[in-house]
Each structure stands twice: as C-alpha cells, then as structure tokens.
Amino acid sequence: MSALTIVVCVKPVPSPDQYHQVGIDPETKTLVRQGIPTVINPLDKNALEAALQIREKHGGRVLVVSMAPPAAEGNLREALAMGADGAYLLSDRAFAGSDTLATSMVLAAAVQKLGAVDLVLTGNESADGGTAQVSAQLGEWLGFPHLMHACGLEVEGEGLAKVDTVRDGCRVVYQVRLPAVVSVVRGVNRPRFTSLMGVLAAGKKPLTVWSGDDLPVDRDFLGLEGSPTKAGEIYEPDLTRRAEPLEGSPEEIAGQIIRKIRAAGLQL
Amino acid sequence: MEKHKDIWVVAEQNAGVLSRVSLELLSCAARLAGELEEVTGSRPGVLAVVTGGENPREIEELHRHGADGSILALSPLLEDYRTDLHAAVLADLVREKMPEIVLFGATAWGSEVAPGVAAKVKTGLAAHCADLKINPQGLLVQSVPAFGGKVLGEILCPDHRPQMASVRPGVFPAVPVDNPAPVQPVMAPPNLGSEKGRIKVLEVRRQEISGRPLEEAEVVVAGGWGVGSKENWQLLEELAELLGAAVGCTRPALDEGWTAGEHTMIGTSGKAVRPKVYVGFGISGATHHVVGIKDAGLVISINTNPRAEVFQYSDVKVVADARSVIDALIAELKVGKKD
Numbered sequence: 001m002s003a004l005t006i007v008v009c010v011k012p013v014p015s016p017d018q019y020h021q022v023g024i025d026p027e028t029k030t031l032v033r034q035g036i037p038t039v040i041n042p043l044d045k046n047a048l049e050a051a052l053q054i055r056e057k058h059g060g061r062v063l064v065v066s067m068a069p070p071a072a073e074g075n076l077r078e079a080l081a082m083g084a085d086g087a088y089l090l091s092d093r094a095f096a097g098s099d100t101l102a103t104s105m106v107l108a109a110a111v112q113k114l115g116a117v118d119l120v121l122t123g124n125e126s127a128d129g130g131t132a133q134v135s136a137q138l139g140e141w142l143g144f145p146h147l148m149h150a151c152g153l154e155v156e157g158e159g160l161a162k163v164d165t166v167r168d169g170c171r172v173v174y175q176v177r178l179p180a181v182v183s184v185v186r187g188v189n190r191p192r193f194t195s196l197m198g199v200l201a202a203g204k205k206p207l208t209v210w211s212g213d214d215l216p217v218d219r220d221f222l223g224l225e226g227s228p229t230k231a232g233e234i235y236e237p238d239l240t241r242r243a244e245p246l247e248g249s250p251e252e253i254a255g256q257i258i259r260k261i262r263a264a265g266l267q268l
Numbered sequence: 269m270e271k272h273k274d275i276w277v278v279a280e281q282n283a284g285v286l287s288r289v290s291l292e293l294l295s296c297a298a299r300l301a302g303e304l305e306e307v308t309g310s311r312p313g314v315l316a317v318v319t320g321g322e323n324p325r326e327i328e329e330l331h332r333h334g335a336d337g338s339i340l341a342l343s344p345l346l347e348d349y350r351t352d353l354h355a356a357v358l359a360d361l362v363r364e365k366m367p368e369i370v371l372f373g374a375t376a377w378g379s380e381v382a383p384g385v386a387a388k389v390k391t392g393l394a395a396h397c398a399d400l401k402i403n404p405q406g407l408l409v410q411s412v413p414a415f416g417g418k419v420l421g422e423i424l425c426p427d428h429r430p431q432m433a434s435v436r437p438g439v440f441p442a443v444p445v446d447n448p449a450p451v452q453p454v455m456a457p458p459n460l461g462s463e464k465g466r467i468k469v470l471e472v473r474r475q476e477i478s479g480r481p482l483e484e485a486e487v488v489v490a491g492g493w494g495v496g497s498k499e500n501w502q503l504l505e506e507l508a509e510l511l512g513a514a515v516g517c518t519r520p521a522l523d524e525g526w527t528a529g530e531h532t533m534i535g536t537s538g539k540a541v542r543p544k545v546y547v548g549f550g551i552s553g554a555t556h557h558v559v560g561i562k563d564a565g566l567v568i569s570i571n572t573n574p575r576a577e578v579f580q581y582s583d584v585k586v587v588a589d590a591r592s593v594i595d596a597l598i599a600e601l602k603v604g605k606k607d
Contacts, residue, residue, distance in 0.1 A: 014415070016416065019415040019416045019418050019554075019555055019556070020418065020554070020555055020577065022415040022418045022419060023418075023419075024419065031419065033415075099392065100383065100393065100395075101386065101387060101390070101391075101392065101393075104387070125537070127416070128414060128415055129395075129414055130395070130396065130413070130414070130416075130536060130537065131383075131393075131395035131396070131412075132379050132383075132395060133379075133382075133383035133386070133393060133395055134383075135383075136355075136380060136383035136384045136387065137383045137384075137386070137387040139384070140383075140384055140387035140388055141387065145352060145466040145467050146352070146384070147351075147380075147467070148351075148376075148379070148380045149376055149380070162470065165376075166376070166530060167349065167376040167377065168282075168375050168376045168377070168531060169282070169474065169475055169531065170472055170473060170474045170475055171471075171472070171473040171475065172348075172349045172469060172471070172472050172473075173469070173470045173471040173472075173473075174349075174467055174468065174469055174470060175467070175468040175470050176466065176467050176468075177465070177466045177467075180466075186523070221390070227392070228390070228391050228392030228425050228427070228428040229392035229393070229394060229423050229424065229425050230423070230424050230425070230426060231421055231422070231423060232409070232421070232422035232423065232424055233421070233422050234419055234420065234421040234422070235419070235420055236418065236419055236420070237398075237417070237420055237559070237562065239558055239559065239562050239580075239581050240580050240581060241567055241580070241581055241582055241583045242583055243579045243580065243582055243583070243584075243585045244583060244584050244585065245584075245585045245586075245587070246568075246584050246585065246586045247586075247587075249596075250588060250592040250593050250595065250596035251596045251599075251600070253586055253588060253593055253596065254593060254596035254597040254599070254600045255600060257547065257568060257584075257586075257593075257597060258597070258600060258601070258604075260545070260566060260568065260584065261487065261511070261545050261547075261566075264544045264545045264565055264566050265544060266486055266487060266512075266544060266545065268510075268511060268512070268601065268604065
C-alpha cells in the first residue's frame with residue numbers, strides 16, 4: 001500500500017471544564033465567554049492520536065485542518081507539536097455564521113484541494129456546539145463512506161479499514177473502503193502529551209492559511225447566508241432548586257430520604 | 269413550500285423492536301400538528317417512517333402514541349447496522365414525499381443517520397433539541413443546548429425543507445392517545461443502488477443490558493466520581509435494586525470504569541431522565557449532567573463538599589460521604605423488607 005495521507009479535522013472550542021462560566025449578557029443578549037481559554041476540542045485530540053498511531057504503524061503523513069478565526073493558529077501549533085506533519089487553517093470572514101452543513105462544506109473543499117486523501121478523522125462531537133453532525137455531513141459532501149462512534153480503528157491492506165463502533169446496546173465492527181470519514185469517541189485512545197521536542201519541531205512545520213478564494217467552495221452553502229439553519233434567541237435555562245438541607249447521622253438521613261421517596265408516591 | 273405538509277417521525281427499530289424515543293417523538297409530533305393547525309387552519313398528518321429488514325413488532329404502538337399513518341421501507345439489506353443505506357433510503361423518501369418536518373431520536377443510530385439525510389437533501393438539522401414548538405409564522409422553533417446545556421439557542425430553518433431535528437431519549441414524554449388511527453401502513457420498497465459495497469458489517473456483538481432502563485424508571489439512583497470505587501459502585505447498584513431504581517452515572521464515573529456503560533450516562537451527551545425521585549451520590553453538578561435531570565420530580569443530592577455546584581440544582585441537600593449514606597439506606601431498606 002502506498003503511503004497514507006490522513007486528514008484530521010480539529011475545532012478550537014472554549015475549554016469545556018469552564019462552561020459554568022458561560023453566560024448571556026442581559027443587555028446585549030449575546031454570549032459571554034470572557035476569560036475562557038480556547039483549546040482543541042478534546043475528542044479531536046483523540047482523532048489526532050488515532051491518526052498518529054496509524055502513521056506510526058503504516059507510514060504516511062498526518063495533516064490537520066481547522067476552520068476557525070486566525071487566532072486558532074496557536075491550537076494548530078499544538079496539533080503540530082503532538083506530531084502532525086502539516087496544518088491548514090481555513091479562515092475567512094465569509095465562513096462566519098456557518099451551521100454544520102456550511103462548515104462541513106468548507107472542510108470538504110479543503111480535503112478535496114489536498115488531493116489524494118485516504119482517511120479523514122474527526123472527534124464524534126464538539127464540546128461547545130455538540131451537534132455530532134459535521135463528520136457525517138463531511139462524508140456526504142466528499143462522497144466518502146462515513147462511520148461514527150469509533151472506539152477502535154485499524155487500517156488494513158487493499159485500501160480497507162476496520163472500524164469498531166459503540167452503539168446502543170451493542171458493538172458493531174465494520175469494514176470500510178477508503179477513502180472514508182470516521183469519527184471517534186473518547187474510549188478510542190488516550191491522546192499523547194506534547195513534548196518539548198515536539199513543541200520545538202512544531203515551529204518549523206508548515207502551517208498554511210487558506211481563504212474561501214483558495215478553496216473549491218460551493219457558494220450556495222457558504223457562511224451565514226448559505227446555512228439552512230438560522231440562530232434565533234439565546235437564553236439560560238433556570239435549573240435551580242430550593243436546596244433544603246437534611247442533617248443528622250447517616251441513619252437519620254437514610255430514614256428521612258426513605259420518607260421523602262414514599263411521600264413522592266412510591267412504594268418501597 | 270406549499271407542497272410540504274406532513275410531520276414525520278423516523279421510527280428506529282432494532283431487530284423488530286421499536287425504540288422508545290420513537291414513541292416519545294410521535295407524541296411530540298402530534299402536539300406540533302395541533303400547533304400547526306392553529307396557525308395554518310389545517311392539521312398536518314403525523315407519519316411514522318420505519319426503515320429496516322422486517323416489519324416491526326407492535327406497529328400499533330406507533331399509532332397508540334399519535335401516528336396517523338406509517339410508511340414502511342423494508343429490505344433485507346437494511347437488516348443490520350448499515351446506517352449509510354438507511355440514510356440513502358430516507359433521503360429518497362423525503363425527496364419523493366416532501367414532509368414539512370422530520371424528527372429523529374438522537375440515539376447512536378439516529379445521530380448518524382440524520383446528518384446524512386440532511387446533507388443529502390441539503391436542508392438544516394438541529395441537534396439534541398430540548399424543546400420544539402411552532403411559532404406564529406408556522407415555523408418549527410428548535411431549542412438546542414450549547415456549552416453542555418448552560419445555554420439554549422433557538423434554531424429556525426426558514427427557507428429549506430424539511431425542517432429536521434434530533435431529540436435525545438427522555439426529553440419528551442410518550443403519551444398514549446385515546447382513539448388511535450387504524451394500522452394501514454404504506455409500503456415503500458427501497459431502491460438500493462449505488463451505495464452498496466463500500467461499508468460491510470463484519471460483526472455485531474450484543475451487550476446484555478442489565479438493570480432497569482433509565483428513561484422509564486420512577487426512581488433513579490445516580491453516582492459520580494465521589495462514589496469513590498468500584499466496590500462502592502456495587503453497593504450503589506445494590507441500593508438501586510432495593511429501591512426498584514435504575515442506575516445512572518456521570519462522565520467521570522463512566523471514565524473510571526465503575527458503571528454498566530455509556531447507556532447509563534445522564535446529561536447532555538447521555539440521556540435525559542424524568543423520574544419521580546432522583547438520588548445523586550458524589551456528583552459535583554457539572555452543567556452537562558444536571559441538564560439531564562431537569563424534568564425529575566424530587567432531586568436529592570449527597571456530597572461531602574457543602575459548596576458543591578450540584579446543591580443549587582437539588583431540592584434536598586445532604587452534606588455527607590456517599591458511602592455512609594448508601595450503607596445506611598441499604599441497612600434501613602433491608603430491615604424494612606423483613607417486616
């Protein structure tokens with residue numbers, strides 16, 4: 001088999017452990033996420049790790065692609081430090097406001113421009129939007145077969161890959177013909193940490209910025225205008241409850257909990 | 269868009285067994301049909317669309333939960349987990365029959381098939397909706413969670429059809445109707461052409477699901493990282509058994525490997541539950557977990573940290589070690605059973 005080209009799509013997201021700080025400005029009704037650092041979407045790191053492991057076994061190259069504002073360059077440098085061979089930042093004001101169909105269209109245009117790609121990997125979902133829609137839609141735009149929920153991935157000879165997937169109540173192992181799009185879940189691996197050597201090497205690796213004009217985009221589905229879905233109002237759901245304290249020894253607490261369960265109409 | 273009118277629910281089946289979320293979505297679709305009627309003056313049909321290898325058992329359940337009719341697209345090729353073929357078949361049906369709205373359960377299957385269908389027909393899709401309603405213009409307003417559920421945003425799909433949405437299990441109640449429509453399915457044999465051969469199913473390993481299903485339980489006992497060990501988790505499961513409860517978990521507990529698996533996770537990337545009583549042990553209260561219990565009746569939380577976030581989202585606050593309360597509850601309930 002000739003050397004593999006694996007593309008990993010990564011999304012910079014506000015750090016998921018600080019989402020309790022996300023809110024809405026009561027005046028402007030816009031999202032407030034000040035002070036929350038932007039990181040690579042955690043599952044996309046799993047996708048990158050999977051790609052690096054395949055490269056270690058079979059050779060080839062791993063390219064990272066991200067549609068994001070220019071500030072995402074730092075996130076792509078981190079991906080390069082983890083071991084990716086090259087990075088492509090798809091950045092253009094015209095991409096702003098893209099929904100999943102428009103986002104996946106731009107990502108697909110970049111994969112097409114890269115040429116002979118064997119495998120496209122992504123995280124199953126992003127931590128911020130969490131739609132889990134981009135990988136399947138990317139596969140559709142590219143005309144590649146696509147699979148989600150991968151907890152295991154092996155490239156076999158003859159342009160085939162074996163993909164182990166987690167589904168509701170079962171595991172399904174697929175064989176898929178390459179090129180294909182596969183999205184991974186957390187259990188697939190543990191992403192490596194970046195080493196100092198990796199960070200030093202990343203500075204010398206190529207990071208290319210492409211705008212809409214550089215890519216074979218479908219103008220009908222570009223950005224806010226081309227997105228079928230439109231965002232309306234945002235709000236914070238009120239989930240708070242009264243927090244009545246219950247005190248005493250464990251036995252007393254247990255007795256009170258059981259009384260409350262019975263009072264809620266349940267027979268124990 | 270005059271030609272578009274019906275509301276479809278893609279009813280997922282697994283080896284002939286219909287998924288419960290499909291029934292929940294039919295109840296939701298029946299409500300939406302009523303809301304559309306108020307705006308437009310005519311009530312759209314609510315249709316259950318089934319793809320698969322065989323006739324689903326208990327097809328009358330679809331009608332009992334609000335379907336006016338059903339469309340069956342059956343083929344032996346759709347028997348197993350060929351999500352690519354299901355998406356192709358559904359996209360063909362959508363293009364042919366032009367529904368106004370299509371709803372999917374956001375199960376592993378639905379979350380893979382729905383975006384494929386939306387991309388094939390080039391329409392919008394809103395993921396994991398927490399609420400669906402019809403606005404005065406007759407458009408579907410889809411409330412979707414972002415940032416782990418901390419924020420909800422309304423999504424509209426004004427110019428493309430169908431309007432498509434996915435909904436996680438447990439978000440809407442399944443409500444039986446009084447006068448179900450007669451079962452007269454329309455057969456729509458699929459034309460499976462070009463997409464064969466690129467994906468092959470090598471192996472299906474069914475996992476025995478033990479314990480009660482979370483979505484249907486009247487009592488849920490849930491544990492987080494504060495449960496502390498696999499041994500303590502087994503006691504949590506024993507407690508659940510004594511209470512007749514289902515066991516749920518948070519992401520950290522799942523990652524520790526204590527739990528029965530991903531299907532027991534509650535929250536934004538798991539299930540929404542609506543029990544009469546929820547008792548949470550050692551749960552910190554991350555937003556992406558607590559949004560999954562917003563429809564629970566009584567929420568009781570036990571945590572050693574008096575300032576744990578979870579207490580804000582609880583009716584009853586117990587500052588204590590999870591294990592000590594689990595032990596005391598088990599002892600108390602065992603005494604009770606002997607009486």
